[in-house]
Amino acid sequence: xxxxxxxxxxxxxxxxxxxxxxxxxxxxxxxxxxxxxxxxxxxxxxxxxxxxxxxxxxxxxxxxxxxxxxxxxxxxxxxxxxxxxxxxxxxxxxxxxxxxxxxxxxxxxxxxxxxx
Amino acid sequence: xxxxxxxxxxxxxxxxxxxxxxxxxxxxxxxxxxxxxxxxxxxxxxxxxxxxxxxxxxxxxxxxxxxxxxxxxxxxxxxxxxxxxxxxxxxxxxxxxxxxxxxxxxxxxxxx
Numbered sequence: 194x195x196x197x198x199x200x201x202x203x204x205x206x207x208x209x210x211x212x213x214x215x216x217x218x219x220x221x222x223x224x225x226x227x228x229x230x231x232x233x234x235x236x237x238x239x240x241x242x243x244x245x246x247x248x249x250x251x252x253x254x255x256x257x258x259x260x261x262x263x264x265x266x267x268x269x270x271x272x273x274x275x276x277x278x279x280x281x282x283x284x285x286x287x288x289x290x291x292x293x294x295x296x297x298x299x300x301x302x303x304x305x306x307x308x309x
Numbered sequence: 310x311x312x313x314x315x316x317x318x319x320x321x322x323x324x325x326x327x328x329x330x331x332x333x334x335x336x337x338x339x340x341x342x343x344x345x346x347x348x349x350x351x352x353x354x355x356x357x358x359x360x361x362x363x364x365x366x367x368x369x370x371x372x373x374x375x376x377x378x379x380x381x382x383x384x385x386x387x388x389x390x391x392x393x394x395x396x397x398x399x400x401x402x403x404x405x406x407x408x409x410x411x412x413x414x415x416x417x418x419x420x421x
């Protein structure tokens with residue numbers, strides 16, 4: 194089955210630790226995204242990548258880092274510099290066929306990160 | 310910002326009623342997409358309307374787009390309890406094809 198998979202579903206982090214959230218897709222999509230969602234709120238863009246070995250900051254990139262070494266994978270690291278990391282994190286991917294303008298995004302099921 | 314702003318923030322209706330959600334945006338777009346999110350889950354794509362289209366249907370969903378007013382609406386007809394979810398619009402900026410921004414969404418509650 195083609196799809197986008199996030200792991201783990203739940204993650205607990207101690208203060209001062211870095212943690213890495215996994216996002217893998219087998220849809221052959223070029224573009225991938227990370228969003229943060231706080232309770233009752235919308236999605237805020239953290240980072241996005243349009244192609245392998247390239248990524249751009251979104252609106253709330255501080256305290257986060259990403260890599261895009263493979264087309265299928267776009268891991269997100271929540272660093273100790275992120276002071277309030279407890280949130281629901283969503284990964285998405287999107288085809289860039291042609292201009293990529295008229296394609297839909299596919300989302301993973303999310304990772305709920307809690308600082309303990 | 311290129312993101313869409315949904316209105317109302319929350320909507321509560323009875324089963325069988327219609328639900329209308331609105332989205333406004335500020336810049337020129339290629340298309341506008343609507344997504345649905347069930348509580349604690351990822352978003353699911355509902356419908357995409359291109360900038361040269363004025364109306365589009367998919368089952369019980371009807372989307373309109375008015376580029377002169379920079380606004381879109383999503384109508385869900387004959388709503389069901391299973392339609393309870395948050396709904397988000399995502400304007401796709403002209404020239405910024407791969408930057409996907411969402412607003413705060415409309416939380417819809419459909420009561421049996």
